[in-house]
Amino acid sequence: MNNADKYFWVTLFQNCSFLMPVMTLFYIHRGLQYSDMFIVLLAVVVSMFVFEIPTGIFGDKYGRRNSIIIGLFLLFIMSILLVFAHSLWYFLFIMILFGFAVTFTSGSDEALIYDSLKEEGKEKEMNKYMSKINSARFIPIILSAPIGAFIAKDLTEKEFMILLILGIIVAFISFLIGLTLKETEHHKTVKRDSPIKLFKSSFVHIKNSPIILRLFMNKTLVLIVCSHVFGVLWQPYLQQSGVPIVLFGILIAVGALIISYLNHKITSIQSFVSAKRILFLTALFSFFAFLIGAYVQNIYYAIAFYLIIRVFLWVRDPLFSQYLNEHIESHNRATVLSSLSMVDSFFDIIIFLLAGYISNIGLNYSFLFCAGVILVAMLFFKIDDKHMVVGVKE
Numbered sequence: 480m481n482n483a484d485k486y487f488w489v490t491l492f493q494n495c496s497f498l499m500p501v502m503t504l505f506y507i508h509r510g511l512q513y514s515d516m517f518i519v520l521l522a523v524v525v526s527m528f529v530f531e532i533p534t535g536i537f538g539d540k541y542g543r544r545n546s547i548i549i550g551l552f553l554l555f556i557m558s559i560l561l562v563f564a565h566s567l568w569y570f571l572f573i574m575i576l577f578g579f580a581v582t583f584t585s586g587s588d589e590a591l592i593y594d595s596l597k598e599e600g601k602e603k604e605m606n607k608y609m610s611k612i613n614s615a616r617f618i619p620i621i622l623s624a625p626i627g628a629f630i631a632k633d634l635t636e637k638e639f640m641i642l643l644i645l646g647i648i649v650a651f652i653s654f655l656i657g658l659t660l661k662e663t664e665h666h667k668t669v670k671r672d673s674p675i676k677l678f679k680s681s682f683v684h685i686k687n688s689p690i691i692l693r694l695f696m697n698k699t700l701v702l703i704v705c706s707h708v709f710g711v712l713w714q715p716y717l718q719q720s721g722v723p724i725v726l727f728g729i730l731i732a733v734g735a736l737i738i739s740y741l742n743h744k745i746t747s748i749q750s751f752v753s754a755k756r757i758l759f760l761t762a763l764f765s766f767f768a769f770l771i772g773a774y775v776q777n778i779y780y781a782i783a784f785y786l787i788i789r790v791f792l793w794v795r796d797p798l799f800s801q802y803l804n805e806h807i808e809s810h811n812r813a814t815v816l817s818s819l820s821m822v823d824s825f826f827d828i829i830i831f832l833l834a835g836y837i838s839n840i841g842l843n844y845s846f847l848f849c850a851g852v853i854l855v856a857m858l859f860f861k862i863d864d865k866h867m868v869v870g871v872k873e
Contacts (some may be wrong), residue, residue, distance in 0.1 A: 482595040483608040485660055486588060487615045489547075492653035493554065495619035497627035497642040500727040503714040504631075505639055506570075515567050516711050517835030522571045524827035526578025531585065538587035544662045547591065550583030551654040558650040562643045594663045606798060610742035613796055617735030617742075619649075624735070628728025695819045699826060700856035701762050702792065707827065708834045708849055709788050716772070716842055720781035730782060734789040741794050754798045759857070761791035766853040773846040 498505060506516050538546035557577050564570050592612070593605055601608075623645075631638040717727065741748065748757070768787040771780070830852065837844045 481599065482660055482663075483592045483612070485656065486592060487612050489551070489653050489656045489660075490612050491615040491619055492649045492656065493551070494616045495623050495649040497623045497630070497645045498639075499620065500624045500628040500731050501631045501634065501639075501642075501714070501724065503711060504634055504724070505642075508634055508636070508639060509565050509570075511567060511570065513711070513715070513838045514835050515570075517831050517838065518567070519570050519574050520707055520711065521828060521831045521835070522574040523578040523581075524831065526575040527582050527585070528825060528828065530579050530582040534579075534582040535586045537583070538590065542662045543587040543591035543594075544660045546583045546587040547660060548654070548657050550580045550587075551650075551657040553577075553580030553583065555647070555650040555654045558643070558647045561646070562640070591660070591663065598663055607746055609796070610745040613793055614739040614742040617738045617793070620735040621732040621739070624731035625728035628725055628731075632725055634724075691819070696859075697758070697762075697856050697861070698795065699819075700852055701765060701795070708830070708845065711834075712838065712842060712845055713785055713788070716776075717781045717785060719842070720776050721778040722781050730785055731789075734786050737786070737790050738793045741790070745794070745798075758795055758798060759861075761795050762853055762857050765791050766850050766857065769846045769850040769853065773843040773850070 503516065506519070511519070534546060534550075553576060557573055557580060560573050560576070564573055589609075592608060596605060596608060627642050627645075630641055714727065717730075718724070722730075752760075764787055768784050772784045834845060834848060837848050
């Protein structure tokens with residue numbers, strides 16, 4: 480079993496979230512307001528902004544495997560601390576730790592997988608393996624989300640505690656599987672640059688590769704609103720639209736099933752629809768979903784809205800992973816990816832501050848704001864055919 484296959488199982492248990500279908504409602508139960516939730520998200524992205532480069536350098540300098548293991552261990556600790564969170568300040572501390580943990584895996588995971596595949600002569604299959612790993616983000620949700628929603632149907636403290644304990648168990652299993660990952664032979668033998676040199680070379684590489692920046696900006700702007708902002712707002716939107724809480728878990732499971740299927744079929748899909756067109760259409764439909772959602776609030780559209788945003792976001796991800804990694808050199812791959820994630824965190828900070836303020840005015844204004852961000856991505860960072868070719872020779 481290679482690293483890509485092992486990381487599939489790491490990802491599967493890491494994303495077995497019983498709390499997900501009622502996360503926003505859990506925050507409310509523990510005393511947070513909508514604006515507080517955006518502050519919590521802001522704590523995550525500020526933490527990621529601060530730690531992305533140091534942890535990316537750590538991965539390139541001391542091993543991508545070691546970086547991933549540290550990240551998984553911190554996520555396990557975070558799942559324990561979440562049991563005791565009853566105030567905004569405690570949640571802020573936990574989310575800073577969460578951001579720190581994520582930066583250890585961010586960049587290092589894709590770098591380890593791509594270089595592992597490269598040693599096997601399978602680097603051209605990166606999108607296939609990333610599609611499989613992305614499907615692992617959703618396969619466990621098919622079961623865990625309905626179970627979580629059913630357990631927490633009355634939104635009591637006892638019910639939330641059961642979900643939190645289940646979260647601790649699966650986080651520990653993910654960490655144990657992570658210990659079986661192996662460092663690539665290339666990284667073991669290659670001359671290690673100094674942290675300062677790695678940092679400088681990553682920004683020089685991005686500066687000299689406008690294709691990378693354009694691809695990343697298109698990805699990250701849509702990702703911010705379709706994942707993070709949507710992640711805060713979809714539960715109250717569905718609740719206000721008349722969708723029963725018990726159905727939240729079923730909806731998550733259905734969305735996860737569709738995403739898992741599409742990720743497994745991404746290569747076949749590309750034989751009929753080009754990657755460029757997939758990226759354009761998924762952004763376009765997400766734009767219209769938010770635009771219509773700002774003015775329509777009923778149970779049927781709310782269900783369709785959730786599935787459109789949830790599914791289309793994750794169809795895009797493996798395509799970006801393939802093309803971004805093809806344009807990045809191996810020796811500083813984790814640092815470059817972390818540098819790009821730091822850029823993402825910068826935009827997260829701006830957008831979350833705006834979204835947090837707008838959410839207090841009304842959900843419809845938040846949705847219009849999200850539609851506007853996606854429109855910016857489509858107009859100013861559109862994907863051309865030249866972005867779909869390999870740009871690096873080693």
